[in-house]
Amino acid sequence: MVFSSLLFLFRFLPAAFLAYYLTPKKCKNLTLLLVSLIFYSWGEVRYFPIMLSIILVNYLAGLGIGRWRGSRNLCRGILAVSVVFSVGFLAFFKYSNFLLLNINALFGTSFPMLEVTKNLPLGISFYTFQIMTYTIDVYFGKIEVERNIIDFGTFVVLFPQLIAGPIVKYSDINRELKDRRITLDAIQDGIVLFILGLGSKVLLANNIGALWTEVESSGFAGLSSLGAWVALTAYALQIYFDFSGYSLMAIGMGRALGFHFPQNFNYPYISRSLTEFWRRWHMTLGGWFREYLYFPLGGNRVSRWKQYRNLFLIWFATGLWHGAAWNFVLWGLYFFVMQSFERLFLRRFLDQHRVFSHLYVLIGLQISWVLFAITDMSKTGSFFSLLFLPHGGNDWMYYLRNYGIIMLVGVVFSLPVLNLLRDRLPRLCKWLEIPFLGLVLLLSVAYLVDSTYNPFLYFRF
């Protein structure tokens, strides 16, 4: 089930929240666990046992580490088993065919592709990362062992963030799992975030993204340079609003349930360096890699050579996390290269030149989205030549006629305009808030009823 569907909005959401609010405080987690399991199974009932086994293994690992805290080797062994088990499923489902494909290409063998792994278990990349934060943190003694399996299961399958993030660490919400206050203020704040997220996804991402999909499905034949830039900009806006919209909906629902999930996007397109971009884009993923890969490898506190090796590793992993294909690896390594340049000399220059730094980020990101969006790498080169060598044509007129206004709206909302307005004109904003949100909600429902294009982009993650 995806949030941006009528079934979710007008069946699951009212039923789940009603059940949750009516449940006495002691049993709220159990209710949450049950509705979340229904939510997950609806989309992918077959892979339910996999999730269940990962939950059990990590739960037991936590107990084990707590029990034999004194024996370092034993604890290390338990941690290793749980990590290998969790990552193993992810690796098997996500990367085995990719591996076979590369082995076949490299050695001329012809291993058949595995049929089982054709579909990735829903949300596996997200919940594997979430669950690992628990066991690793328990191992390092940062948090207490969770003995209540219902509370632990609730943390893992919590439906708002289960399938598309944000990646919530156990330590983010462990206190709220035990004791949280649900206030009317929090519910109302959650509704605001949810509606904004829904609008981002349904009104902006879907409507703008249709242009990219249209251009991509025609195989870029006859596309003009201007048309290519317009289409690529549409993709940049789509991926931002799609992803941040999902996160906002998740955070909003979390708030209404009494949780505080971490922020996931903070106006990434206003960044002045690509390093800064990654502190504003999918912040919980960046945070995860920093905390659980970069720092354990030594982070910045090692020799220069090792620092860059560490950077290389986390960008390689970040790329691969987004999809099992070389274009995603290339996309990750592109950020490794750019971030290295920024560290070496570019950063100082960017800090001093405001306009240039924004241009640099925007163009730098557009280039990264080409690598990200086009999975068929034989077409990547020709798309770059469309972008940077002049190709005539007036197709852009048609694109702008259809998508110009909505893209402009997208650009405006990708800047912190709403925040600015709220600071400058608080009275007016208070008046306009409800009509605005009401309109967004009504239009979102209308677009869902007559939906011609409503993709779920994270099936690959």
Place this chain on the structure above:
Amino acid sequence: MQKIKRYPLLILFTLFLFATTVADMCANNREFSEMENKYLAQKPAFSWSQLFKNQYTPKYETYINDQFVGRDWWITVKSVSESAFGKIKNNGIVYGSDHYLFEEYQTTDEDRIERNIGFFNEFTETYGKRVPVTLSVIPSSYAILGDHLPAGLHNVDQRAYCEQIRPQIEAEWLDLFPVMEQAAVDAAAFNASRGPNEEELLAYYRTDHHWTSYGAYRAYKAFVESRGKTPVELETLAPYLYYLPDFYGSYFSKCKLYSALPDTIAVYDLPVDSVTVGGERKPTLHNAAQWEVRDKHAGLLWGNADVTVIKSGNNLEHEEGKTSRVLLFKDSFGNSFAPFLTYNYDEVYIVDLRSNLTPVSELMEQVAFDDVLILYNFMTFSSSADVARITY
């Protein structure tokens, strides 16, 4: 009261969510959407095996979407919003000037075209010595009314494709591009000087992908002239003509543009001796029951059937003691076209290969034809897999 003031959004949102949910659960299911001209999904039967194959839940979601309370109203809201955003297309339909709707058609299936050429040629090789075979491709409205297309939209160049197809065709080729262009020019000239009570003349509908009866007549005229015959004059058919206003065609059903201008269908209810549709005798040439619903075009010649036979005494060139016959292979464009042929042939046989059950070879054995016409719209020509049946 204090709470209402403090939590207006919370209250409104909750009311909206629950009221809509309850209303949606209570609303009656509809079988068919007149507005969209499509059958709506019904509640799927539950089975564990379907659930485990991940086949049940997508069906259930489609059901919820199709049966959502106030569906038509929501669709109109979206259409208004799309226009507010300046969009000139929805669901693959493009809004041209002068209220014309067109299809966005940017790629075509070249393999299918090649294969269909092969099937038509096989038919011509088999029967061409016995009976003259003519083949003609009907251009889509955008290919004729290009001036009305928005700037920067580059649809498939149907004329260029037809120029490529032409030398490969073994049958006689009837080029309808100049014919339909002239029809559009003549229609525009007529409209410029028409009286206040006269109906507007168009070669193609604004809200539908078909040609109008006038467009079909012009193609009929071109065909019979190419066979050395004299066409009936359209004016002489005026006694049989009536109009069906408020026709919202297939393009409208797809884009549901709230400001679309409805078309008028000119129905020529020509006198006939008998009409047999798929082996069943019909009392009239057209299915008048269909005039009451949205998809009026499907009433012409009772829609698409296996084999339709029209017998009449209309033939202007009738020879005593001889029964002349024509065989028409067609898509739905042929339904407004075929009746005119009664003025040059005693019997008109019409075959729609898409619903064809009778083998074509059987028909060719049993009935002696004087002419065969294969008449396909470009889009059917380049997409229909049923063309293969012409060789069965």
